Amino acid sequence: MISLRYSDVEDELRASVRRVLADRAPWQAVLARVESSDPYDTGLWQTLAADVGCAGLAVPQDRGGAGGSYREAAVVAEELGRAVAPVPHLGAAMATAALLSGQDCGLLAKAAAGEVLAVLALPLSTRPGAGLPGTVTADGERLTGAVGGVADALPADLLLVPANGGLWAVSREAADVSEVISLDMTRPLADVTLAGARATRVADAAPAVAAALLAGTVLLASEQLGIAEWCLDATLAYVKRRQQFGRPVGSFQAVKHRLAQLWVAVTQARATARYAAGCLAEGDPDTAVAAALAQAHCGPVAVQAAEQCVQLHGAIGFTWEHPAHLYLKRAKADAIALGTAAHHRDVLGDLLTIDR
Amino acid sequence: MRSDELVGQVRAFLAEHAPATTERLEFLRARFDAGLAWVNFPQGLGGMDLPRDLQPVVDGELAAAGAPDVPLPRVGIGLGMAAPTMLRHGTVAQLRRWLRPLWTEEEVWCQLFSEPGAGSDLASVSTRAVREADGDWVVDGQKVWTSTAHEAQWAVLLARSDPSAPKHEGLTYFACDMSAPGVEVRPLRQITGEAEFNEVFLTGVRIPDAHRIGEVGQGWQVARTTLMNERVALGGDPVPRGDGMIGLVVRKWRARPELRTAAGRDALLRLWVAAEAGRLTAQRLREELAAGQPGPDGSAVKYANSHLNQEISGFELELLGDEALRYDDWTMRRPSRRDWRERTSGYRYLRARANSIEGGTSEILCNVIAERVLGLPREVAG
Numbered sequence A: 001m002i003s004l005r006y007s008d009v010e011d012e013l014r015a016s017v018r019r020v021l022a023d024r025a026p027w028q029a030v031l032a033r034v035e036s037s038d039p040y041d042t043g044l045w046q047t048l049a050a051d052v053g054c055a056g057l058a059v060p061q062d063r064g065g066a067g068g069s070y071r072e073a074a075v076v077a078e079e080l081g082r083a084v085a086p087v088p089h090l091g092a093a094m095a096t097a098a099l100l101s102g103q104d105c106g107l108l109a110k111a112a113a114g115e116v117l118a119v120l121a122l123p124l125s126t127r128p129g130a131g132l133p134g135t136v137t138a139d140g141e142r143l144t145g146a147v148g149g150v151a152d153a154l155p156a157d158l159l160l161v162p163a164n165g166g167l168w169a170v171s172r173e174a175a176d177v178s179e180v181i182s183l184d185m186t187r188p189l190a191d192v193t194l195a196g197a198r199a200t201r202v203a204d205a206a207p208a209v210a211a212a213l214l215a216g217t218v219l220l221a222s223e224q225l226g227i228a229e230w231c232l233d234a235t236l237a238y239v240k241r242r243q244q245f246g247r248p249v250g251s252f253q254a255v256k257h258r259l260a261q262l263w264v265a266v267t268q269a270r271a272t273a274r275y276a277a278g279c280l281a282e283g284d285p286d287t288a289v290a291a292a293l294a295q296a297h298c299g300p301v302a303v304q305a306a307e308q309c310v311q312l313h314g315a316i317g318f319t320w321e322h323p324a325h326l327y328l329k330r331a332k333a334d335a336i337a338l339g340t341a342a343h344h345r346d347v348l349g350d351l352l353t354i355d356r
Numbered sequence B: 001m002r003s004d005e006l007v008g009q010v011r012a013f014l015a016e017h018a019p020a021t022t023e024r025l026e027f028l029r030a031r032f033d034a035g036l037a038w039v040n041f042p043q044g045l046g047g048m049d050l051p052r053d054l055q056p057v058v059d060g061e062l063a064a065a066g067a068p069d070v071p072l073p074r075v076g077i078g079l080g081m082a083a084p085t086m087l088r089h090g091t092v093a094q095l096r097r098w099l100r101p102l103w104t105e106e107e108v109w110c111q112l113f114s115e116p117g118a119g120s121d122l123a124s125v126s127t128r129a130v131r132e133a134d135g136d137w138v139v140d141g142q143k144v145w146t147s148t149a150h151e152a153q154w155a156v157l158l159a160r161s162d163p164s165a166p167k168h169e170g171l172t173y174f175a176c177d178m179s180a181p182g183v184e185v186r187p188l189r190q191i192t193g194e195a196e197f198n199e200v201f202l203t204g205v206r207i208p209d210a211h212r213i214g215e216v217g218q219g220w221q222v223a224r225t226t227l228m229n230e231r232v233a234l235g236g237d238p239v240p241r242g243d244g245m246i247g248l249v250v251r252k253w254r255a256r257p258e259l260r261t262a263a264g265r266d267a268l269l270r271l272w273v274a275a276e277a278g279r280l281t282a283q284r285l286r287e288e289l290a291a292g293q294p295g296p297d298g299s300a301v302k303y304a305n306s307h308l309n310q311e312i313s314g315f316e317l318e319l320l321g322d323e324a325l326r327y328d329d330w331t332m333r334r335p336s337r338r339d340w341r342e343r344t345s346g347y348r349y350l351r352a353r354a355n356s357i358e359g360g361t362s363e364i365l366c367n368v369i370a371e372r373v374l375g376l377p378r379e380v381a382g
């Protein structure tokens, strides 16, 4: 049976990631960065990927990784969600999963060690199982076409592009990567255009992309859990402190009940996210159901938490100077990323033979 | 003890009490005496002081040998509430007297807590317990909504022993013999038509002091143990995926293509997701409990389950449409305990309304979560 608890090793990993983030990415720093010309914190990512070893957690040691598992990778995703850290962990993890599914090409070990940041060139809104966009074509070893709304492409060294049934590595310099003004400022998107860009085939597209999307949905659920946890904690702290009518606003039942309900939802989100990570880590036959379940549940919970966070802070929660909006934007963008909850319910219906 | 040693013990027990040739009650009594009823309970009281998570080892081994079914752990007032309360607050003599017949279901228990004037505010109960010169007690008052009182040999009873003390301090907790003179049980009919609960009139009921559970004046603390366990019990036992109310509706969906619509499918899948998330949450809570970590209140699971049941049963009626407009049976009768699956969809819908009232209303559970788990301030002193 898949354990739904956190192991001691996972707790230790969480503590070290949290320490780094507290030091390097407090929300004031995140807010300042998202408005700068350098929205991704590549220095922080270097520390996490290479020094803490986050980039290779899900990669076996004999393929150049840290030999951890997706359970640990999911704990990292939780912490990064909690901090809305502007680092390319989702893109990196999906690219790693894609490379892991194929033959070794030397690239995997470099990605796992954090030496090379490879990112899968697919729209963030790509729905698992819905087919590939097919907007890029290969002519020999040259790629031409465009992919819009790619997450984590801005700081990437390499783009992994699906075209003509293959997955191709294109160096960042050979592509035109232009930043999009994004709803989620902590994970800005880019439009990628290729005009005869030189490319190397690294894997078959279909299995690689499927593996990447599966890993992505599982890790995204943990990120959403982290977002929801931060929003709940921050709101609790605020309503205990903020006084109106001569008492803390957290003593009003209308407020208490909403937070109690949110806590129940977050508790459930934790169980589904843990289950999905556990299934993926162990290659359980239930992984597809677990991943779709986690996405169908955790996405809406993160949005609910972020919306309540804004509401229960009153006007201060509506200001640019307060971090709540960073979480709201991330939560809402995440709810669309890799398929909406409705899409994942549809997928579940097919998996469970709840027929049309 | 390791689990393979435990398996050895179970097999030795089975060798002496072959399920095929041993009468059910005799088998259950022997199982209790062998410490295989609930392994986490003390030696001599149906257990062996082992970690709770070894129980499935015993259950699996016994089931494989075709041993008679036992009541599900933690379900019901006796197993789920009275037993853990006694274990925490009772004397050894009380445990020896009550636990075995409770576990074998020879003696059914009920809960005499709620009163016409004391529901959510349970600490305001006014049933009086007056101490006689010989040390025994005489109880007078009225209880209400008492499930299974008509089948019960025993009740856990909360009564006021000192009306002059502050409300939480003047209470004492008893086990009340339901066959004692002065105990009168009258059925109360519910919105489903049947009568599962009762009102219970207590008139000059004598209770020996030996049946007091916990100290005089400590009744509230004892009652809180019962309530906590009630919420864990109502939160339910481990169920396989696709069991329970959601499984029933999914099976209907599969069997009846003519009922399907696109909106209905999404609504059903929403409920499936909620049910599965709730199921995994309960599983995670049990893992934490087994690992000895005080998981957060079972209140969360009870709260979520009751709303889920209400939504699923409401959905079932809309799915069935025309058919759901017919009810099966309004006659006043005593329900058999596990017949909800065989009843009509309307019955399930109506019965589920009680889920958010019985065992602490959802509003009260939200207060409990907000104050005890999240540390939010109390709204009013009570």
Ligand SMILES: Cc1cc2nc3c(=O)[nH]c(=O)nc-3n(C[C@H](O)[C@H](O)[C@H](O)COP(=O)(O)OP(=O)(O)OC[C@H]3O[C@@H](n4cnc5c(N)ncnc54)[C@H](O)[C@@H]3O)c2cc1C
Pocket: B110, B111, B112, B113, B114, B118, B119, B120, B121, B144, B145, B146, B147, B148, B197, B354, B357, B358, B359, B360, B361, B362, B363, B364, B367
């Ligand atoms: C099917 C069924 C079986 C039962 N079985 C038993 C049994 O075996 N033994 C037993 O002792 N009792 C039993 N009960 C009683 C049950 O415990 C009570 O009904 C419950 O505690 C609520 O009390 P009440 O009905 O008096 O409602 P009230 O307390 O009067 O509540 C009325 C409404 O006010 C709300 N409310 C009350 N206080 C607050 C507050 N502080 N904040 C916000 N809202 C509040 C409640 O949530 C509810 O919506 C049973 C009830 C049902 C429905």
